[in-house]
Amino acid sequence: MDMAVVPSSATGGRRVPGVRGTGGPPRRLSREDWITGALEAIAAGGLAAVAVEPVAARLGATKGSFYWHFANREELLTAALLVWEQRGTAEVIDELEAIADPALRLRALFARAFGATVTGSVEAALLADAPSPLVAPVLERVTQRRLEYLERIYSALGQPAPQARGRAVLAYTTYLGLFSLRRAAPTAVTEKGLSAALEQFLASPPEAGGTPSEE
Amino acid sequence: MDMAVVPSSATGGRRVPGVRGTGGPPRRLSREDWITGALEAIAAGGLAAVAVEPVAARLGATKGSFYWHFANREELLTAALLVWEQRGTAEVIDELEAIADPALRLRALFARAFGATVTGSVEAALLADAPSPLVAPVLERVTQRRLEYLERIYSALGQPAPQARGRAVLAYTTYLGLFSLRRAAPTAVTEKGLSAALEQFLASPPEAGGTPSEE
DNA sequence: GGCGTTCCATACGGTGCCGTATGGAGATGA
DNA sequence: TCATCTCCATACGGCACCGTATGGAACGCC
Numbered sequence A, B: 001m002d003m004a005v006v007p008s009s010a011t012g013g014r015r016v017p018g019v020r021g022t023g024g025p026p027r028r029l030s031r032e033d034w035i036t037g038a039l040e041a042i043a044a045g046g047l048a049a050v051a052v053e054p055v056a057a058r059l060g061a062t063k064g065s066f067y068w069h070f071a072n073r074e075e076l077l078t079a080a081l082l083v084w085e086q087r088g089t090a091e092v093i094d095e096l097e098a099i100a101d102p103a104l105r106l107r108a109l110f111a112r113a114f115g116a117t118v119t120g121s122v123e124a125a126l127l128a129d130a131p132s133p134l135v136a137p138v139l140e141r142v143t144q145r146r147l148e149y150l151e152r153i154y155s156a157l158g159q160p161a162p163q164a165r166g167r168a169v170l171a172y173t174t175y176l177g178l179f180s181l182r183r184a185a186p187t188a189v190t191e192k193g194l195s196a197a198l199e200q201f202l203a204s205p206p207e208a209g210g211t212p213s214e215e
Numbered sequence C: 001g002g003c004g005t006t007c008c009a010t011a012c013g014g015t016g017c018c019g020t021a022t023g024g025a026g027a028t029g030a
Numbered sequence D: 001t002c003a004t005c006t007c008c009a010t011a012c013g014g015c016a017c018c019g020t021a022t023g024g025a026a027c028g029c030c
Helices: A031-045 A052-059 A063-071 A073-097 A104-113 A122-128 A135-156 A161-186 A189-203 B031-045 B052-057 B063-069 B075-098 B102-115 B124-128 B136-157 B160-182 B193-200
Strands: none
Touching: A031 A052, A031 A073, A031 A122, A052 A189, A073 A104, A073 A122, A073 A135, A073 B136, A104 A135, A104 A161, A104 A189, A104 B193, A122 A135, A122 A161, A122 B124, A122 B160, A135 A161, A135 A189, A135 B160, A161 A189, A161 B124, A161 B160, A161 B193, A189 B160, B031 B052, B031 B063, B031 B124, B052 B063, B075 B102, B075 B124, B075 B136, B102 B136, B102 B160, B102 B193, B124 B136, B124 B160, B136 B160, B160 B193
Protein backbone atom coordinates (compact mmCIF):
# COMPACT_ATOMS: atom_id res chain seq x y z
CA MET A 1 0.00 0.00 0.00
CA ASP A 2 2.68 2.34 0.83
CA MET A 3 5.10 3.57 -1.72
CA ALA A 4 8.68 4.45 -2.06
CA VAL A 5 9.09 8.14 -1.64
CA VAL A 6 8.90 9.43 -5.13
CA PRO A 7 10.94 8.56 -8.15
CA SER A 8 12.80 11.69 -9.06
CA SER A 9 11.56 13.80 -11.90
CA ALA A 10 13.07 12.36 -15.03
CA THR A 11 16.13 14.50 -15.52
CA GLY A 12 18.00 12.30 -17.93
CA GLY A 13 21.34 11.82 -16.33
CA ARG A 14 21.47 15.18 -14.68
CA ARG A 15 22.16 15.79 -11.08
CA VAL A 16 19.00 15.22 -9.11
CA PRO A 17 18.28 17.70 -6.40
CA GLY A 18 17.84 16.60 -2.87
CA VAL A 19 20.90 16.89 -0.74
CA ARG A 20 22.63 18.56 -3.57
CA GLY A 21 24.23 20.44 -0.72
CA THR A 22 27.93 19.87 -1.01
CA GLY A 23 29.77 20.16 -4.26
CA GLY A 24 26.83 19.94 -6.60
CA PRO A 25 26.43 22.69 -9.15
CA PRO A 26 23.34 24.73 -8.24
CA ARG A 27 20.35 23.56 -10.27
CA ARG A 28 16.96 25.16 -10.55
CA LEU A 29 14.12 23.53 -8.76
CA SER A 30 10.69 22.70 -10.08
CA ARG A 31 7.45 22.65 -8.22
CA GLU A 32 7.67 18.86 -8.25
CA ASP A 33 11.08 18.96 -6.59
CA TRP A 34 9.56 20.80 -3.68
CA ILE A 35 6.70 18.34 -3.47
CA THR A 36 9.18 15.51 -3.40
CA GLY A 37 11.08 17.25 -0.65
CA ALA A 38 7.88 17.76 1.28
CA LEU A 39 6.95 14.08 1.03
CA GLU A 40 10.39 13.08 2.22
CA ALA A 41 10.06 15.45 5.14
CA ILE A 42 6.63 14.04 5.98
CA ALA A 43 7.99 10.52 5.91
CA ALA A 44 10.81 11.57 8.18
CA GLY A 45 8.95 13.65 10.72
CA GLY A 46 5.33 14.20 9.85
CA LEU A 47 3.64 17.41 8.83
CA ALA A 48 5.56 19.40 11.39
CA ALA A 49 8.78 18.51 9.62
CA VAL A 50 7.62 20.29 6.49
CA ALA A 51 9.14 23.64 7.31
CA VAL A 52 10.08 25.86 4.45
CA GLU A 53 13.59 26.76 5.47
CA PRO A 54 14.78 23.28 6.49
CA VAL A 55 13.34 21.69 3.35
CA ALA A 56 14.95 24.42 1.30
CA ALA A 57 18.29 23.73 2.93
CA ARG A 58 17.92 20.04 2.22
CA LEU A 59 17.23 20.80 -1.41
CA GLY A 60 20.21 23.09 -1.47
CA ALA A 61 18.11 26.19 -2.00
CA THR A 62 16.57 28.98 0.03
CA LYS A 63 13.13 30.34 0.73
CA GLY A 64 13.44 32.63 -2.24
CA SER A 65 12.97 29.64 -4.49
CA PHE A 66 10.11 28.24 -2.48
CA TYR A 67 7.96 31.34 -2.41
CA TRP A 68 8.25 31.66 -6.11
CA HIS A 69 6.73 28.21 -6.66
CA PHE A 70 4.21 28.29 -3.82
CA ALA A 71 2.15 30.94 -2.12
CA ASN A 72 2.83 29.53 1.31
CA ARG A 73 3.51 26.42 3.34
CA GLU A 74 -0.06 25.21 3.22
CA GLU A 75 -0.09 25.20 -0.55
CA LEU A 76 2.92 22.92 -0.56
CA LEU A 77 1.30 20.57 1.93
CA THR A 78 -1.91 20.42 -0.05
CA ALA A 79 -0.05 19.69 -3.24
CA ALA A 80 2.04 16.98 -1.61
CA LEU A 81 -1.01 15.33 -0.07
CA LEU A 82 -2.75 15.38 -3.43
CA VAL A 83 0.17 13.64 -5.09
CA TRP A 84 0.25 11.04 -2.34
CA GLU A 85 -3.48 10.45 -2.62
CA GLN A 86 -3.42 9.97 -6.37
CA ARG A 87 -0.48 7.64 -6.29
CA GLY A 88 -1.89 5.68 -3.36
CA THR A 89 -5.15 5.01 -5.09
CA ALA A 90 -4.47 4.69 -8.76
CA GLU A 91 -1.12 2.97 -8.79
CA VAL A 92 -1.70 0.22 -6.30
CA ILE A 93 -5.14 -0.70 -7.48
CA ASP A 94 -4.10 -0.66 -11.12
CA GLU A 95 -1.26 -2.96 -10.34
CA LEU A 96 -3.54 -5.38 -8.56
CA GLU A 97 -6.21 -5.29 -11.20
CA ALA A 98 -3.75 -7.09 -13.43
CA ILE A 99 -4.30 -10.20 -11.34
CA ALA A 100 -7.44 -11.94 -12.51
CA ASP A 101 -8.12 -14.43 -9.74
CA PRO A 102 -9.63 -12.63 -6.74
CA ALA A 103 -8.04 -15.02 -4.27
CA LEU A 104 -4.58 -14.43 -5.65
CA ARG A 105 -5.29 -10.74 -5.85
CA LEU A 106 -6.24 -10.65 -2.20
CA ARG A 107 -3.10 -12.53 -1.30
CA ALA A 108 -0.93 -10.16 -3.30
CA LEU A 109 -2.63 -7.20 -1.66
CA PHE A 110 -2.02 -8.47 1.84
CA ALA A 111 1.49 -9.51 1.09
CA ARG A 112 2.18 -6.01 -0.08
CA ALA A 113 0.33 -4.35 2.77
CA PHE A 114 1.65 -6.37 5.68
CA GLY A 115 5.13 -6.27 4.32
CA ALA A 116 5.22 -2.48 4.24
CA THR A 117 7.78 -0.94 6.46
CA VAL A 118 6.93 1.81 8.86
CA THR A 119 10.03 3.85 9.27
CA GLY A 120 10.17 6.52 6.65
CA SER A 121 6.68 5.80 5.49
CA VAL A 122 4.51 8.65 4.36
CA GLU A 123 1.43 6.68 5.24
CA ALA A 124 2.48 6.06 8.83
CA ALA A 125 3.26 9.73 9.26
CA LEU A 126 -0.08 10.80 7.83
CA LEU A 127 -1.92 8.41 10.11
CA ALA A 128 -0.17 10.07 13.01
CA ASP A 129 -1.19 13.49 11.73
CA ALA A 130 -4.71 12.40 10.91
CA PRO A 131 -6.40 15.07 13.02
CA SER A 132 -4.88 17.81 10.91
CA PRO A 133 -7.55 19.53 8.80
CA LEU A 134 -5.29 19.17 5.79
CA VAL A 135 -4.73 15.47 6.24
CA ALA A 136 -8.14 14.34 7.45
CA PRO A 137 -10.09 14.62 4.19
CA VAL A 138 -7.31 13.02 2.17
CA LEU A 139 -6.98 10.14 4.57
CA GLU A 140 -10.70 9.66 4.71
CA ARG A 141 -11.00 9.39 0.94
CA VAL A 142 -8.10 7.00 0.65
CA THR A 143 -9.41 4.83 3.44
CA GLN A 144 -12.91 4.65 2.04
CA ARG A 145 -11.62 3.74 -1.38
CA ARG A 146 -9.45 0.99 0.00
CA LEU A 147 -12.27 -0.39 2.08
CA GLU A 148 -14.57 -0.46 -0.91
CA TYR A 149 -11.92 -2.18 -2.95
CA LEU A 150 -11.34 -4.80 -0.27
CA GLU A 151 -15.06 -5.33 0.08
CA ARG A 152 -15.35 -5.85 -3.65
CA ILE A 153 -12.71 -8.55 -3.60
CA TYR A 154 -14.41 -10.35 -0.75
CA SER A 155 -17.67 -10.14 -2.63
CA ALA A 156 -15.99 -11.56 -5.70
CA LEU A 157 -14.86 -14.42 -3.51
CA GLY A 158 -18.45 -15.26 -2.80
CA GLN A 159 -19.06 -13.48 0.47
CA PRO A 160 -22.49 -11.96 0.91
CA ALA A 161 -22.47 -8.20 1.21
CA PRO A 162 -22.62 -7.71 4.98
CA GLN A 163 -19.88 -10.24 5.67
CA ALA A 164 -17.74 -8.85 2.88
CA ARG A 165 -17.96 -5.41 4.40
CA GLY A 166 -17.25 -6.69 7.86
CA ARG A 167 -14.23 -8.65 6.83
CA ALA A 168 -12.91 -5.78 4.77
CA VAL A 169 -13.10 -3.46 7.76
CA LEU A 170 -11.55 -5.99 10.07
CA ALA A 171 -8.72 -6.75 7.68
CA TYR A 172 -7.99 -3.09 7.16
CA THR A 173 -8.13 -2.48 10.89
CA THR A 174 -5.46 -5.11 11.35
CA TYR A 175 -3.42 -3.49 8.63
CA LEU A 176 -3.60 -0.16 10.43
CA GLY A 177 -2.95 -1.79 13.78
CA LEU A 178 0.28 -3.23 12.50
CA PHE A 179 1.53 0.26 11.79
CA SER A 180 0.90 1.28 15.36
CA LEU A 181 2.22 -1.92 16.85
CA ARG A 182 5.43 -1.70 14.90
CA ARG A 183 6.08 1.70 16.34
CA ALA A 184 4.83 0.92 19.83
CA ALA A 185 6.62 -2.39 20.25
CA PRO A 186 8.54 -3.47 17.17
CA THR A 187 9.71 -6.71 18.70
CA ALA A 188 6.12 -7.89 19.09
CA VAL A 189 5.62 -8.01 15.34
CA THR A 190 7.02 -11.34 14.23
CA GLU A 191 7.09 -13.06 10.89
CA LYS A 192 4.93 -15.80 12.33
CA GLY A 193 2.37 -13.35 13.57
CA LEU A 194 2.20 -11.67 10.21
CA SER A 195 1.56 -14.84 8.28
CA ALA A 196 -1.02 -15.89 10.85
CA ALA A 197 -2.88 -12.64 10.34
CA LEU A 198 -2.56 -13.06 6.61
CA GLU A 199 -4.08 -16.53 6.64
CA GLN A 200 -6.79 -15.28 8.91
CA PHE A 201 -8.04 -12.87 6.31
CA LEU A 202 -7.50 -15.17 3.38
CA ALA A 203 -9.51 -18.06 4.82
CA SER A 204 -13.28 -18.15 4.83
CA PRO A 205 -14.89 -16.55 7.83
CA PRO A 206 -15.45 -18.66 10.96
CA GLU A 207 -19.05 -17.56 11.42
CA ALA A 208 -20.09 -18.26 7.85
CA GLY A 209 -19.79 -22.00 7.46
CA GLY A 210 -19.86 -24.64 10.14
CA THR A 211 -16.31 -25.89 10.09
CA PRO A 212 -13.45 -23.57 9.35
CA SER A 213 -11.88 -24.83 6.17
CA GLU A 214 -8.26 -24.03 5.49
CA GLU A 215 -8.85 -22.71 2.04
CA MET B 1 -7.95 43.77 56.72
CA ASP B 2 -7.71 42.65 53.19
CA MET B 3 -11.35 41.93 52.72
CA ALA B 4 -11.38 41.51 48.98
CA VAL B 5 -14.49 41.41 46.91
CA VAL B 6 -13.98 37.78 46.19
CA PRO B 7 -14.08 35.30 49.03
CA SER B 8 -10.56 34.63 50.16
CA SER B 9 -8.74 31.37 49.79
CA ALA B 10 -10.17 29.86 52.95
CA THR B 11 -13.53 29.01 51.43
CA GLY B 12 -14.02 25.39 52.38
CA GLY B 13 -14.43 23.83 48.95
CA ARG B 14 -11.24 24.79 47.28
CA ARG B 15 -11.21 26.19 43.83
CA VAL B 16 -9.65 23.74 41.45
CA PRO B 17 -7.29 25.17 38.88
CA GLY B 18 -7.66 24.57 35.19
CA VAL B 19 -9.26 27.31 33.22
CA ARG B 20 -9.39 29.36 36.32
CA GLY B 21 -8.89 32.12 33.81
CA THR B 22 -11.76 34.50 34.25
CA GLY B 23 -12.92 35.59 37.62
CA GLY B 24 -11.25 32.93 39.70
CA PRO B 25 -9.04 34.08 42.53
CA PRO B 26 -5.44 33.24 41.75
CA ARG B 27 -4.47 30.00 43.43
CA ARG B 28 -1.04 28.50 43.70
CA LEU B 29 -0.29 25.58 41.48
CA SER B 30 1.29 22.31 42.43
CA ARG B 31 3.53 20.13 40.35
CA GLU B 32 0.58 17.81 39.87
CA ASP B 33 -1.53 20.63 38.47
CA TRP B 34 1.03 21.14 35.75
CA ILE B 35 1.16 17.43 34.99
CA THR B 36 -2.60 17.37 34.67
CA GLY B 37 -2.43 20.34 32.36
CA ALA B 38 0.22 18.62 30.30
CA LEU B 39 -1.86 15.46 29.94
CA GLU B 40 -4.83 17.51 28.85
CA ALA B 41 -2.68 19.25 26.27
CA ILE B 42 -1.36 15.92 25.02
CA ALA B 43 -4.87 14.59 24.64
CA ALA B 44 -5.84 17.70 22.75
CA GLY B 45 -2.89 18.05 20.44
CA GLY B 46 -0.10 15.62 21.14
CA LEU B 47 3.33 16.35 22.51
CA ALA B 48 3.68 19.45 20.39
CA ALA B 49 0.74 20.97 22.23
CA VAL B 50 2.62 20.84 25.49
CA ALA B 51 4.13 24.29 25.27
CA VAL B 52 4.94 26.05 28.47
CA GLU B 53 3.32 29.37 27.82
CA PRO B 54 0.02 28.09 26.40
CA VAL B 55 -0.40 25.53 29.17
CA ALA B 56 0.40 28.22 31.70
CA ALA B 57 -2.25 30.47 30.21
CA ARG B 58 -4.76 27.66 30.36
CA LEU B 59 -3.96 27.13 34.01
CA GLY B 60 -4.27 30.84 34.61
CA ALA B 61 -0.60 31.24 35.44
CA THR B 62 2.61 32.23 33.73
CA LYS B 63 5.97 30.69 32.99
CA GLY B 64 7.27 32.00 36.28
CA SER B 65 5.25 29.36 38.05
CA PHE B 66 6.24 26.62 35.68
CA TYR B 67 9.96 27.09 35.91
CA TRP B 68 9.80 26.97 39.65
CA HIS B 69 8.23 23.49 39.59
CA PHE B 70 10.16 22.11 36.62
CA ALA B 71 13.60 22.57 35.20
CA ASN B 72 12.32 22.66 31.64
CA ARG B 73 9.71 21.39 29.24
CA GLU B 74 11.20 17.95 28.96
CA GLU B 75 10.97 17.37 32.67
CA LEU B 76 7.26 18.09 32.54
CA LEU B 77 6.78 15.71 29.64
CA THR B 78 8.70 12.96 31.36
CA ALA B 79 6.69 13.39 34.53
CA ALA B 80 3.41 13.38 32.65
CA LEU B 81 4.33 10.27 30.70
CA LEU B 82 5.31 8.53 33.91
CA VAL B 83 1.96 9.29 35.47
CA TRP B 84 0.18 8.04 32.38
CA GLU B 85 2.21 4.87 32.34
CA GLN B 86 1.54 4.08 35.95
CA ARG B 87 -2.15 4.76 35.65
CA GLY B 88 -2.42 2.79 32.43
CA THR B 89 -0.84 -0.30 33.86
CA ALA B 90 -1.76 -0.51 37.52
CA GLU B 91 -5.29 0.79 37.48
CA VAL B 92 -6.75 -1.13 34.60
CA ILE B 93 -5.18 -4.43 35.45
CA ASP B 94 -6.09 -4.15 39.11
CA GLU B 95 -9.65 -3.46 38.18
CA LEU B 96 -9.76 -6.49 35.95
CA GLU B 97 -8.08 -8.79 38.43
CA ALA B 98 -11.19 -8.50 40.52
CA ILE B 99 -12.98 -10.64 37.96
CA ALA B 100 -12.24 -14.27 38.67
CA ASP B 101 -13.44 -16.01 35.51
CA PRO B 102 -10.90 -15.50 32.72
CA ALA B 103 -13.58 -15.58 30.03
CA LEU B 104 -15.55 -12.80 31.70
CA ARG B 105 -12.36 -10.94 32.38
CA LEU B 106 -11.44 -11.05 28.73
CA ARG B 107 -14.88 -9.84 27.77
CA ALA B 108 -14.68 -6.97 30.24
CA LEU B 109 -11.27 -6.05 28.94
CA PHE B 110 -12.38 -5.93 25.33
CA ALA B 111 -15.55 -4.09 26.17
CA ARG B 112 -13.49 -1.46 27.87
CA ALA B 113 -10.84 -1.33 25.17
CA PHE B 114 -13.05 -1.27 22.10
CA GLY B 115 -15.41 1.17 23.70
CA ALA B 116 -12.69 3.70 24.35
CA THR B 117 -13.19 6.93 22.57
CA VAL B 118 -10.46 8.48 20.51
CA THR B 119 -11.03 12.19 20.62
CA GLY B 120 -9.23 13.63 23.55
CA SER B 121 -7.50 10.39 24.31
CA VAL B 122 -3.99 10.57 25.67
CA GLU B 123 -3.32 7.12 24.33
CA ALA B 124 -4.25 8.00 20.77
CA ALA B 125 -2.03 11.06 20.93
CA LEU B 126 0.91 9.10 22.27
CA LEU B 127 0.53 6.49 19.57
CA ALA B 128 0.78 9.30 17.06
CA ASP B 129 3.89 10.62 18.77
CA ALA B 130 5.40 7.17 19.19
CA PRO B 131 8.65 8.00 17.39
CA SER B 132 9.52 10.62 19.98
CA PRO B 133 12.42 9.48 22.14
CA LEU B 134 10.45 10.49 25.20
CA VAL B 135 7.37 8.51 24.25
CA ALA B 136 8.91 5.43 22.69
CA PRO B 137 10.21 3.71 25.83
CA VAL B 138 7.02 4.40 27.75
CA LEU B 139 4.84 3.10 24.97
CA GLU B 140 7.01 0.05 24.55
CA ARG B 141 6.75 -0.89 28.21
CA VAL B 142 3.01 -0.38 28.32
CA THR B 143 2.49 -2.37 25.15
CA GLN B 144 4.61 -5.27 26.31
CA ARG B 145 2.85 -5.41 29.65
CA ARG B 146 -0.54 -5.42 28.00
CA LEU B 147 0.48 -8.11 25.57
CA GLU B 148 1.77 -10.29 28.37
CA TYR B 149 -1.41 -9.77 30.30
CA LEU B 150 -3.56 -10.68 27.31
CA GLU B 151 -1.43 -13.72 26.66
CA ARG B 152 -1.87 -14.82 30.25
CA ILE B 153 -5.61 -14.64 29.98
CA TYR B 154 -5.63 -16.67 26.80
CA SER B 155 -3.40 -19.21 28.47
CA ALA B 156 -5.77 -19.35 31.42
CA LEU B 157 -8.51 -20.07 28.92
CA GLY B 158 -6.65 -23.18 27.87
CA GLN B 159 -4.75 -21.98 24.85
CA PRO B 160 -1.29 -23.45 24.42
CA ALA B 161 1.51 -20.91 24.66
CA PRO B 162 2.19 -20.15 21.00
CA GLN B 163 -1.46 -19.72 20.13
CA ALA B 164 -2.03 -17.61 23.23
CA ARG B 165 0.74 -15.28 22.21
CA GLY B 166 -0.44 -15.11 18.63
CA ARG B 167 -3.99 -14.34 19.57
CA ALA B 168 -2.89 -11.76 22.09
CA VAL B 169 -0.86 -9.93 19.47
CA LEU B 170 -3.63 -10.14 16.91
CA ALA B 171 -6.24 -8.88 19.34
CA TYR B 172 -4.06 -6.01 20.43
CA THR B 173 -3.28 -5.18 16.84
CA THR B 174 -6.98 -4.87 16.17
CA TYR B 175 -7.33 -2.68 19.22
CA LEU B 176 -4.64 -0.37 17.92
CA GLY B 177 -6.05 -0.47 14.42
CA LEU B 178 -9.37 0.79 15.67
CA PHE B 179 -7.68 3.89 16.99
CA SER B 180 -6.28 4.62 13.57
CA LEU B 181 -9.42 3.72 11.71
CA ARG B 182 -11.55 5.96 13.88
CA ARG B 183 -9.36 8.87 12.97
CA ALA B 184 -8.88 7.93 9.34
CA ALA B 185 -12.50 7.13 8.55
CA PRO B 186 -14.79 7.43 11.57
CA THR B 187 -17.87 6.36 9.67
CA ALA B 188 -16.31 2.99 8.89
CA VAL B 189 -16.29 2.00 12.55
CA THR B 190 -19.77 0.71 13.24
CA GLU B 191 -21.29 -0.87 16.30
CA LYS B 192 -21.77 -4.05 14.34
CA GLY B 193 -18.17 -4.16 13.31
CA LEU B 194 -17.03 -3.66 16.86
CA SER B 195 -19.06 -6.51 18.26
CA ALA B 196 -17.96 -8.73 15.40
CA ALA B 197 -14.34 -8.05 16.26
CA LEU B 198 -15.09 -8.64 19.90
CA GLU B 199 -16.65 -12.05 19.27
CA GLN B 200 -13.75 -12.89 17.03
CA PHE B 201 -11.30 -12.59 19.87
CA LEU B 202 -13.55 -14.13 22.49
CA ALA B 203 -14.27 -17.30 20.53
CA SER B 204 -11.83 -20.15 20.30
CA PRO B 205 -9.39 -19.87 17.44
CA PRO B 206 -10.41 -21.32 14.09
CA GLU B 207 -7.25 -23.37 13.71
CA ALA B 208 -7.29 -24.84 17.20
CA GLY B 209 -10.49 -26.81 17.69
CA GLY B 210 -12.85 -28.26 15.15
CA THR B 211 -16.04 -26.27 15.44
CA PRO B 212 -16.10 -22.68 16.55
CA SER B 213 -18.22 -22.57 19.67
CA GLU B 214 -20.09 -19.38 20.43
CA GLU B 215 -18.82 -19.09 23.96
C1' DG C 1 24.67 40.32 -27.72
C1' DG C 2 20.93 42.58 -26.07
C1' DC C 3 16.26 41.73 -23.75
C1' DG C 4 12.48 39.99 -21.31
C1' DT C 5 11.11 36.22 -18.54
C1' DT C 6 12.02 32.85 -15.16
C1' DC C 7 13.90 31.66 -11.09
C1' DC C 8 16.36 32.57 -6.80
C1' DA C 9 19.53 34.57 -2.75
C1' DT C 10 19.59 37.87 0.70
C1' DA C 11 17.83 40.95 3.95
C1' DC C 12 14.13 42.24 6.80
C1' DG C 13 10.15 42.36 10.09
C1' DG C 14 6.93 39.58 12.71
C1' DT C 15 5.41 35.62 15.77
C1' DG C 16 5.55 31.93 19.07
C1' DC C 17 8.06 29.54 21.98
C1' DC C 18 12.15 28.43 25.32
C1' DG C 19 14.75 29.41 29.28
C1' DT C 20 16.88 33.06 32.65
C1' DA C 21 16.89 36.87 35.84
C1' DT C 22 14.84 39.45 39.25
C1' DG C 23 11.81 41.57 42.28
C1' DG C 24 7.98 40.89 44.92
C1' DA C 25 3.72 38.82 46.87
C1' DG C 26 1.85 35.20 49.96
C1' DA C 27 2.26 32.03 53.49
C1' DT C 28 4.64 30.57 57.93
C1' DG C 29 6.90 30.38 62.25
C1' DA C 30 9.23 32.78 66.11
C1' DT D 1 5.64 41.86 63.88
C1' DC D 2 9.25 40.64 61.49
C1' DA D 3 12.11 37.34 58.97
C1' DT D 4 12.20 33.67 55.95
C1' DC D 5 10.83 30.49 52.80
C1' DT D 6 7.69 29.39 49.00
C1' DC D 7 5.78 30.47 44.94
C1' DC D 8 5.03 33.44 40.97
C1' DA D 9 4.63 37.65 37.46
C1' DT D 10 7.26 40.35 34.50
C1' DA D 11 10.89 41.55 31.61
C1' DC D 12 14.47 40.08 28.77
C1' DG D 13 17.47 37.64 25.25
C1' DG D 14 17.60 33.96 22.00
C1' DC D 15 16.06 30.68 18.41
C1' DA D 16 13.31 28.79 14.67
C1' DC D 17 10.25 29.58 11.52
C1' DC D 18 6.85 32.33 8.39
C1' DG D 19 6.09 35.47 4.77
C1' DT D 20 7.59 39.91 2.10
C1' DA D 21 10.61 42.87 -0.56
C1' DT D 22 14.10 43.52 -3.72
C1' DG D 23 17.99 43.09 -6.60
C1' DG D 24 20.17 40.10 -9.50
C1' DA D 25 21.57 35.73 -11.82
C1' DA D 26 20.30 32.22 -15.29
C1' DC D 27 17.93 31.12 -19.32
C1' DG D 28 15.32 31.41 -23.81
C1' DC D 29 14.71 34.08 -27.83
C1' DC D 30 15.67 37.08 -31.48
